[in-house]
Amino acid sequence: MYIIIAIIGIPVFFLLMFFIIMYNTLVGKKNQVQNVYGSIDALLKKRYDLIPNLVSTVKTYMKHEREVLTQITELRAKAVSGSLSEQEKMQLDSKMGKLLGGIMVAVENYPDLKANQNFLHLQSTLNEVEEQISAARRAYNAAVTDYNNSVEMFPTNIVAGMIGYKRKAVFEIDESERKNINVNKLFNE
Amino acid sequence: MKTIEELKAFYDSTLKNDLISLEDERKKIVNKVVLLNILCGLGIGLCAVLFFIFSFFVLIVGIPVIILWIILYSKITKGYVSSFKDKVIYRIIKFIDDNLNYKPNNCISMQTYMSSKIFRRNPDRYTGDDLVYGKLGKTDLVFSEIHSEYKTQSRSSNGTTQTHWHTIFKGLFFIATFNKKFKGETYVLPDVAQKMFGNLLGNLFQSWNKGRGELIKMEDPDFEKVFVVYGNDQIEARYILSTSLMKRILDYKNKTNKQIFLSFLQNQIFVAISYTKNLFEPRLFKTLLDFNMIREYYEDLLTAVSIVDELNLNTRIWG
Numbered sequence: 335m336y337i338i339i340a341i342i343g344i345p346v347f348f349l350l351m352f353f354i355i356m357y358n359t360l361v362g363k364k365n366q367v368q369n370v371y372g373s374i375d376a377l378l379k380k381r382y383d384l385i386p387n388l389v390s391t392v393k394t395y396m397k398h399e400r401e402v403l404t405q406i407t408e409l410r411a412k413a414v415s416g417s418l419s420e421q422e423k424m425q426l427d428s429k430m431g432k433l434l435g436g437i438m439v440a441v442e443n444y445p446d447l448k449a450n451q452n453f454l455h456l457q458s459t460l461n462e463v464e465e466q467i468s469a470a471r472r473a474y475n476a477a478v479t480d481y482n483n484s485v486e487m488f489p490t491n492i493v494a495g496m497i498g499y500k501r502k503a504v505f506e507i508d509e510s511e512r513k514n515i516n517v518n519k520l521f522n523e
Numbered sequence: 524m525k526t527i528e529e530l531k532a533f534y535d536s537t538l539k540n541d542l543i544s545l546e547d548e549r550k551k552i553v554n555k556v557v558l559l560n561i562l563c564g565l566g567i568g569l570c571a572v573l574f575f576i577f578s579f580f581v582l583i584v585g586i587p588v589i590i591l592w593i594i595l596y597s598k599i600t601k602g603y604v605s606s607f608k609d610k611v612i613y614r615i616i617k618f619i620d621d622n623l624n625y626k627p628n629n630c631i632s633m634q635t636y637m638s639s640k641i642f643r644r645n646p647d648r649y650t651g652d653d654l655v656y657g658k659l660g661k662t663d664l665v666f667s668e669i670h671s672e673y674k675t676q677s678r679s680s681n682g683t684t685q686t687h688w689h690t691i692f693k694g695l696f697f698i699a700t701f702n703k704k705f706k707g708e709t710y711v712l713p714d715v716a717q718k719m720f721g722n723l724l725g726n727l728f729q730s731w732n733k734g735r736g737e738l739i740k741m742e743d744p745d746f747e748k749v750f751v752v753y754g755n756d757q758i759e760a761r762y763i764l765s766t767s768l769m770k771r772i773l774d775y776k777n778k779t780n781k782q783i784f785l786s787f788l789q790n791q792i793f794v795a796i797s798y799t800k801n802l803f804e805p806r807l808f809k810t811l812l813d814f815n816m817i818r819e820y821y822e823d824l825l826t827a828v829s830i831v832d833e834l835n836l837n838t839r840i841w842g
Contacts, residue, residue: 373758462841465703469761476740476757 639793646671
């Protein structure tokens, strides 16, 4: 009797343990992705908080970029309103990045503005936030890659299939944004 | 950075005159040392002969002879070492950059060395010299040669305890203000485990290295092959180690071809560069009038100074 229980019980026990470990690994990795996503969100918010200040400082100097500034203000208002999906958030963020990059390039035409202490401070803070956002994106991509590996690799893929985990997409930088970064680099060096 | 041609011109125009007088001094000292060695050799030889008559006599005469040799040797060469450092090393440092200062007998303190947390073992013996410090552009930097060791004791079969000294770190220790602000701790260490055990096992061993925070996997595969990164905040670690900085660190490592350790703490960057030789010391039995030797001193100094440029520490655009 005991032998039969042992013959059935021991493999079942190990299978169960195996399942629990795989399951927990997957959940841990999924949460890691979410956690890093949260950091990106927080950093984006930090950037949005800088924008009203930036716009008001820049507005008095910049004559030809009024339209861009209005656009930035509108985008910001949309972003902080809250009711956005992840996809929309990312799109908005990428648009915002482009516009801000454009403003920073246009600054070169306004020597007075470049000498303004307040602006210089804002600019370096913005640089810092941008760099942090890019760091957080890289962290997000690393976490997603780690998660995707678990979802697709044996043996965790069996458990992933059972609980319905699917691949997640990594951040991709679009062509125009790459160009922006190059222009920035040009000025920094 | 100045070129080797410029160094050669500097050597021919200014350094050489001083070196000629220093070379005379060196020759005199070599003669003295040779004489000292002959005398001490005779003393020890005498001991060896007397050893056959009464053995303990060796201890009475032999040990004082050795002690006397050490004292006399350092007395003879001391003046030469310091005038060598004043006339040669100091001049080369000033040639590299006028904003750099030099204290031949000082070194980075043990507290500072420990505060970098690169090497966590408490040293039992800590020595160093050749402190260079100053400001290049917007970056404050300081570096010196250091040698830290720990000891172990073993008891041999006849009951005497023997002390063994093991090196923790020997080489150049460099500190500079970093161009980004951060709160946490990030470590970039040579990847020993991955190299020895391959990817799978190596990763496992790396993740066991507790106390430095979590293992952070970087996206740059070339960088990952050579280094392993630990930190207590992975976003901050990536903020510090931007893709361009990773490439720069890797290039620097390949250029110097030395083992390097980095840590980022308290808005500072600490870099430890391993060397086996004693740096910035004169070689008594080699002529001073050799440009290649001067070039070697120059390149060793530049290894530390060039970190500022190589890692782009003067770009300060972040708030």
